[in-house]
Amino acid sequence: MTDTASTRDIDLLMVGPLAPALIDDIGSRYRLHRLWEAADRAAFLRRHGAAIRGIVTSGRFGADRALIESLPKLEVINSFGVGYDPIDVDAARERNVVVTNTPGVLDECVADTALALMLAVPRRIAEADRYVREGRWPEASFGLGRKVTGKRCGIVGLGNIGRQIAARAEAFAMPVAYCNRSPRPDAPDRYRYYADPAELAANSDFLVLALPGGAHTRHLVDARVLKALGSQGYLINVARGTVVDEQALVSALQHGEIAGAGLDVFEHEPQVPQALIDSDRTVLLPHIGSGTAETRDAMGDLLLANLDGWFSSRTARTAVA
Numbered sequence: 001m002t003d004t005a006s007t008r009d010i011d012l013l014m015v016g017p018l019a020p021a022l023i024d025d026i027g028s029r030y031r032l033h034r035l036w037e038a039a040d041r042a043a044f045l046r047r048h049g050a051a052i053r054g055i056v057t058s059g060r061f062g063a064d065r066a067l068i069e070s071l072p073k074l075e076v077i078n079s080f081g082v083g084y085d086p087i088d089v090d091a092a093r094e095r096n097v098v099v100t101n102t103p104g105v106l107d108e109c110v111a112d113t114a115l116a117l118m119l120a121v122p123r124r125i126a127e128a129d130r131y132v133r134e135g136r137w138p139e140a141s142f143g144l145g146r147k148v149t150g151k152r153c154g155i156v157g158l159g160n161i162g163r164q165i166a167a168r169a170e171a172f173a174m175p176v177a178y179c180n181r182s183p184r185p186d187a188p189d190r191y192r193y194y195a196d197p198a199e200l201a202a203n204s205d206f207l208v209l210a211l212p213g214g215a216h217t218r219h220l221v222d223a224r225v226l227k228a229l230g231s232q233g234y235l236i237n238v239a240r241g242t243v244v245d246e247q248a249l250v251s252a253l254q255h256g257e258i259a260g261a262g263l264d265v266f267e268h269e270p271q272v273p274q275a276l277i278d279s280d281r282t283v284l285l286p287h288i289g290s291g292t293a294e295t296r297d298a299m300g301d302l303l304l305a306n307l308d309g310w311f312s313s314r315t316a317r318t319a320v321a
């Protein structure tokens with residue numbers, strides 16, 4: 001933590017509300033401007049923009065080119081979360097603005113969420129829970145799910161989170177395969193590599209998405225990939241909703257082209273297509289992949305370390321490449 005006297009005159013802009021404790025902590029030590037509370041955003045930026053030296057944001061609120069370019073004294077953007085797709089990193093780079101995120105500390109919880117979905121969809125856990133609560137058990141037995149242990153796990157994006165998912169899948173006796181832009185030299189030889197996501201899908205029972213969002217991965221999972229996954233295959237997404245062509249997913253579910261989907265993320269959060277809600281072959285979560293008290297604390301601590309590190313010694317612990 002930095003000396004409060006030296007940071008109190010530093011103006012920061014928070015784009016959207018982060019956890020209340022984090023807002024309080026930052027607000028007690030910096031001059032914090034809360035953009036989301038402004039009735040007139042343009043007027044707010046005209047009044048405070050010239051003084052702002054840091055943006056605090058998240059993978060949800062981001063920071064676009066117009067915002068970055070409107071802040072002449074901007075030095076750093078600190079983001080809460082590992083995914084920074086809604087931050088215009090090119091615009092930041094052009095201005096020599098450093099961007100930091102919070103990698104590493106959330107891998108385990110996001111991987112746990114992926115496994116929870118991999119169990120919940122084929123074993124129909126959420127549907128079975130509703131069945132008991134609705135008092136339907138005495139009327140008839142629930143029916144069967146599909147076995148999870150030993151099925152083939154295909155991971156799109158074998159980064160830190162993907163590696164944690166792979167380790168958990170192996171505990172369920174699943175052979176692991178993956179797709180990346182290039183093979184990972186440090187991946188175990190037993191993890192088979194596929195360059196084409198459709199080929200990975202064709203050789204997987206679970207296609208698990210753990211890759212970054214953004215323009216370069218938009219709709220990477222399209223009708224072709226879903227068709228390749230096949231009528232016995234499950235799509236699991238703990239990455240970004242934009243990675244999947246949601247209309248193609250709805251159509252694949254409606255036509256039985258895939259067996260089911262477990263989704264923590266959506267293309268237009270918090271909007272979820274009604275067809276996904278109506279399907280009994282989906283389990284839908286409100287983007288809670290990293291949402292545990294322990295992990296959110298660790299993310300907050302890392303954001304603060306990046307923020308304080310920058311304003312005390314111009315060092316960023318986890319700057320994005």
Ligand code: 8YV
Pocket residue numbers: 058059060080081082083084106287289290
């Ligand atoms: C957060 C995430 O929920 O880290 C990410 O990329 O999506 C999540 O951990 C998100 O950043 C913000 O609220």
